[in-house]
Amino acid sequence: MDTIVTGETTGGGRTARIGEPPLRTAVIVGSTREGRAGESIARWLVGHAEEDERLDVDVVDLADFSFPSRYPRRPAPAMTEFASRVERADAFVVVTPEYNHGYPASLKQAIDYGCDEWFAKPAGFVAYGMSGRGLRAVEQLRQVFTSLHMVTVPDVVSFDLFDGSVVDGRPRDAEAAEMAARRMLDQLAWWAHALRAARAAHAYAA
Ligand SMILES: Cc1cc2nc3c(=O)[nH]c(=O)nc-3n(C[C@H](O)[C@H](O)[C@H](O)COP(=O)(O)O)c2cc1C
Known part of the structure; x- marks a missing residue:
């Protein structure tokens, strides 16, 4: 019998499944741009995810990795570290901006350092940008993640950074967000x- 009570809240979070470890959830911060908005948006999301008892959150900030400028013949230590964080995860939340109707190169660089570490795992998205709200980046990422045998969840948390709906890195309508x-x-x-x-x-079976 399933012992879970999904949807029941405890202290603002969701209850964990009894007898099961929490889901290791990697929150990948996709922008490494100097002065990026992504850091505060990720912080907001992580605040909520950490209240959720089902999840054990690992913040994987791509700005913390010194990836090589060219894809080397042998994996560099930063590549191996990134791939092992992906391997450990049961689920991913990708925090991505939209750059030129796509997602940033920093994210693609990192994604390509993993292969079967990604397989048969789900991903959700927090996206942001101008009027497109980052959604074009998400649609492209869905294609990429499908090639990595992943499932992407339909609902996206998305923000327009230029219409006043994000103030000081936090959503103005906190309840809706x-x-x-x-x-x-x-x-x-x-x-x-x-x-x-x-x-x-x-x-x-890949
Ligand atoms: C190179 C570049 C291209 C951009 N292209 C788009 C775009 O096509 N659509 C959009 O909605 N916003 C676009 N923007 C705006 C970004 O989404 C916005 O600046 C956001 O803050 C970038 O995320 P970051 O600050 O975390 O790096 C672009 C920004 C940059 C730097």
């Missing part, structure tokens, strides 16, 4: 539980 984050994290947790059990039962 929190609800959007909850919807995304609920979908992510559902898939993460299902896929973790499936991976444990059978090796994924």
Whole structure:
């Protein structure tokens, strides 16, 4: 019998499944740009994710990695460290801006350092930009993640940084933003539980 009570809140978070470890959830901060908005947006998301008892959050900030400028013949230590953080994760939240109707090169560089570490795991998105709200970046990332045998959740938390809906790095309508984050994290947790059990039962057939 399933002992979970999904949707029941405790102290503003969601309850963990009894007898199961929390879902290791890597929050990947995609922008490494100097003066980036991504850092405060990620901080806001992480604040909510850390209240969620289902999740064990690992902040994977790409600005903390010294990746090589060219893809080397042998993986550099930073590449191996990134891939091992991906391997440890059961789920991902990618915090991405939109650059020229796509996602930033820093994110693609990092994604390509993993392969089967990504397989059979879910990803959700927090996206931001101008009027496109980062959604074109997300649609491109869905394609890339499909090629890595991942599931992407439909609901996206997205912000227009230029219409006043984000003030000092925080959403002006905190309640609506929190609800959007909850919807995304609920979908992510559902898939993460299902896929973790499936991976444990059978090796994924890539
Ligand atoms: C190179 C570049 C290209 C951009 N292109 C777009 C774009 O196509 N659509 C959009 O909505 N915003 C675009 N923007 C605005 C960014 O989404 C916005 O500046 C955001 O703060 C960038 O994220 P970051 O500050 O975390 O790096 C662009 C910004 C940069 C730096």
